Amino acid sequence: MTGSDRRADMVRQIRQSGVPLSGTKLASMYHVSRQVIVQDIALIRAAGYDIISTNRGYILNTVKSASRVYKVQHTDDQIEDELCMIVDFGGIVKKVMVNHRVYGQIEAEMNIDSRRKVSEFMEDIRNGKSSPLKNITSNYHYHTVSADREETLDLIEDMLRKKGYLVETEQ
Structure with a gap:
């Protein structure tokens, strides 16, 4: 051997x-x-x-987790609400991605897992340190979200839908 x-x-x-x-x-x-x-x-x-x-x-150590990609759309004023809702339900916003017609897929790591990190992210946006990727694709973007189990992701998906952020795609 x-x-x-x-x-x-x-x-x-x-x-x-x-x-x-x-x-x-x-x-x-x-x-x-x-x-x-x-x-x-x-x-x-x-x-x-x-x-x-x-x-x-x-x-x-086998940490069990699940992840899902959600297609969402919302205004700049709704970013904080969206991110807080995801972390409040136990999700971690791993990435944001946009599909640009000219440049293709553009993605960035986020790793937002708490309201404190949401606040830090929002502070960077408000101070002009950076601009949301969604702004280059008419507010459409994708989030990769992970959680401890599929049921948590189902709750997050339901809340995104109720708030009108989730873009339903045909399968």
């Missing part, structure tokens, strides 16, 4: 285990030293896996 095969199998074992797996147990499973396991865990983390070390062993 190669090192990369071992690491892939370690991720699988840690993910499927109902309990933390100790370095000693992993070392005996793969017939390597604990030091090799420590190095493998570092490489697995570098590959993007959120492996957590506990006093009883290693676990894989």
Whole structure:
């Protein structure tokens, strides 16, 4: 078994285990030293896996989340209301994107997850530090929103619809 095969199998074992797996147990499973396991865990983390070390062993942090893209339209005066409503219902506004007829897709990271971040964003807009992307596409834009589960995204979608911000698209 190669090192990369071992690491892939370690991720699988840690993910499927109902309990933390100790370095000693992993070392005996793969017939390597604990030091090799420590190095493998570092490489697995570098590959993007959120492996957590506990006093009883290693676990894989699997944060469950869902995301959805909403097409919306509103005025500048309604930006704060839209963003606050999303974060109040438990959403995180990850990105904003517009589809420009000449330039194509233009997107920007937002990562707004609280009213404080909404206030900071609005302050930048009011001070002229930046201008909303939606202004170049007649107020039409898309938000990528993430939340802890699909039901939260359903609530957000319902509120966007009730407020008249959601642009319904035919499927």
